[in-house]
Amino acid sequence: MEIIRRMNNPTIIAGAFLIVLAIASVSVATNILLRGKIWRSLKPESRPRRWILILLLASLGMTFIWLPVFVIWPHTLFSRVLTIAWVVLFAGTGLSLKWLSGLIGMVYKRRTSGLCDS
Secondary structure: OHHHHHOOHHHHHHHHHHHHHHHHHHHHHHHHHOOOHHHHHOOHHHOOOHHHHHHHHHHHHHHHHHHHHHHHOOOOHHHHHHHHHHHHHHHHHHHHHHHHHHHHHHHHHHHHHHHHHO
């Protein structure tokens, strides 16, 4: 609580907004992953791939674990190990979104077109 008392009001408002945004993002992604109401309201061709949502949620979760540890204990071994894990996950997510999404899209289209033709 000491950290919050030292913050000015715009910083607290921005932090609260980011927390609300993160909660909304996680709830929408979870609803889509569980094929809830939001999933059913989307057109089939505009639905996101599940593996993309899982990677983004894992990256967000790792950021929530890493950031407070890095801010509070920046020079500890635990913080450095978490930083390396965060960088690997963040880079892996970014690279897989850049390179693998097209490849998986081609494989998925081929597989579904083969199933529909028979």
